[in-house]
Amino acid sequence: MNLSGPFIRRPVGTTLLTIALVLAGAIGFQLLPVAPLPQVDFPTINVSTGLPGASPLTMASAVATPLERQFTRIAAVSEMTSTSFLGSTSVALQFDLSRDINGAARDVQSAINAASGQLPSNLPSNPTYRKVNPADAPIMILALTSATAPPGKLYDMASTILQQKLAQIEGVGQVFVGGSSLPAVRVELNPHALARYGIGLEDVRAVLASANVNRPKGQIHGPERAWEIRTSDQIRYAAEYRPLLVAWRHGAPVRLEDVADVRDSVEDLRSIGLANGQRAALLIIFRQPGANIIDAVDRIREAMPELHGLLPADVTVTPVLDQTVTIRASVSDVEHALMISVALVVLVVFLFLRDWRATAIPGVVVPVSLVGTFAFMYLIGYSIDNLSLMALTVATGFVVDDAIVVVENVMRHLEAGMSPLEAAIQGAREIGFTVLSISISLVAVFIPILLMGGLIGRLFREFAVVLSVAILVSLVVSLTTTPMMCAKLLRSHHGAPRGRLYRGGERVFGWVTTGYEKSLGWALNYPRTVLLIAGLTCALNVYLFMVVPKGFFPQQDNGRLNGSIVAAQDTSFQAMRDKVTRYAEIVRADPAVATVTAYTGGGARGTTSSRAASATPPPMR
Secondary structure (H helix, E strand, O other): OOOOHHHHHHHHHHHHHHHHHHHHHHHHHHHEEEEEOOOOOEEEEEEEHHHHOOHHHHHHHHHHHHHHHHHHOOOEEEEEEEEEEOOOOEEEEEEOOOOOOOHHHHHHHHHHHHHHHHHOOOOOOEEEEEEEEEOOOOEEEEEEEEEOOOHHHHHHHHHHHHHHHHHHHOOOEEEEEEEOEEEEEEEOOOOOHHHOOOOOOOHHHHHHHHOOOOOOOEEEEEEOOOOHHHHOOOOOOOOHOOOEEEEEEOOOEEHHHEEEEEEEEEOOOOEEEEEEOOOOOEEEEEEOOOOOOHHHHHHHHHOOOHHOOOOOOOOOEEEEEEEHHHHHHHHHHHHHHHHHHHHHHHEEEEEEEEHHHHHHHHHHHHHHHHHHHHHHHHOHHHOOOOOHHHHHHHHHHHHHHHHHHHHHHHHHHHHOOOOHHHHHHHHHHHHHHHHHHHHHHHHHHHHHHOOOOOHHHHHHHHHHHHHHHHHHHHHHHHHHHHHHHHHHHHHOOOOOOOOOHHHHHHHHEEEEEEHHHHHHHHHOOHHHHHHHHHHHHHHHHHHHHOOOOOOOOOOOOOOOOOEEEOOOOOOOOOHHHHHHHHHHHHHHHHOOOOOOOEEEEOOOHOOOOOEEEEEOOOOOO
């Protein structure tokens, strides 16, 4: 049985099928998402709840502990981390990689319902949860700065205008706002004044609550018409709160401004964001699962003029972090390495075959096999990342083997006097099973990687699958397109004079063969010495394996530094703010630093008043 026969006899159809494979791969390449590493979704759920004013100890004992007791009853929880701040608690649940995230979310909701009876009764709202992927880093951070607008106003514009607009962009997932908080009216009571008038804290709270309630006002009915009474009880500014009547003492009214300092401020004073030394509101942008990071960032940059148009003229939106800078560079380097490897493979084939017709066949098969692999990558749901491109680079040396074996066998029959068509049919029939066995054995080598579990298995599975697919595509092309091209391109040189390049190559190969014969003869004459050298080599390899540094991925310089500051637990927010500002100024003074972003505070957002973090992105190119 000759699988290649129908394709050799129908060159037009075989050519069209090959072109269709290339077109499908080219389209798949355009549609594939781009990422630094394969997408690995960690089944992780974050549960958060808040109790304003409660200390971290109270949050840990009264809120976190009841939740943790219920969460421990959920199956397949591999890790649980609980963090309590002033007025908030966050519990991160990480499940086994085999656990379905949707089923885990249902179990978490059931556990929250079961723990509700043990939680404090004055919780403003029930605990909430959301699915997160800790492997996803922000793809972009935007900083809102202004020389005139206060941080609360910047935060308000970021959360009410830009956050919704950015979330509508294709490829953008979650958008978080940090660096400050929403505008609010702060009432700081004077305990001495309250004691002098005999007014309690609960009295003031009741006055504030009753003065800011939006309730139906009723109707006015007439003989023929009815009117709804519409008026707003909402008061938003400090000037509207100051005249509120708190109590009557000695026949005179006691107003809020008499017992408190009322001013326009923000909800959380213990939060600050800095961008290049300026107070800023930070927009932290994450991508949608499986989205193309580069396309998403490009769309965000295209929308920047529109975003600027929605803001006042004195407010500036500046990208301070672009995750695609290193991704573009790394993917571009791997793509260049892939093209160089293809060129080197074709060059080596030409140096050995010394015939442009015979070299053209592997020169076509290699790119066709690699480009066709992109179509299958898109169907499987993979991405263009460092591991998949590395697999294609490694596959360059594999996919050319089948084509060379077929070409060599066909050339043998041509030199024996057969016509190109007969030589292609006979050569493909003889070598078909050998090519099939070679490809299957290469794919079998990667079966252990395909069966690996855990995080490493998830990451390197894409490498193994892409490499196996490239080899299988090469197998199909070598049994169809390669023998067809042999029948059309190859010509017999039996008895014909050879060129200068061919004769020079023969002399070089003769020298190589002669040198190999001499070295082989020496090895056979001194077997003990050869065995001693082999033993020393194995011992040296064992020693090098022990001393060579080991790690999950090779270290690389991406031009980005992340740092954190930890102060004493009793450090006030004001002191920490000054330290963070000074720290950012020192880092920014370095001429090699492009931008500096720093933040502290925010409670549930991951820092307290005694902790801070900073990021130094590379220059935007």
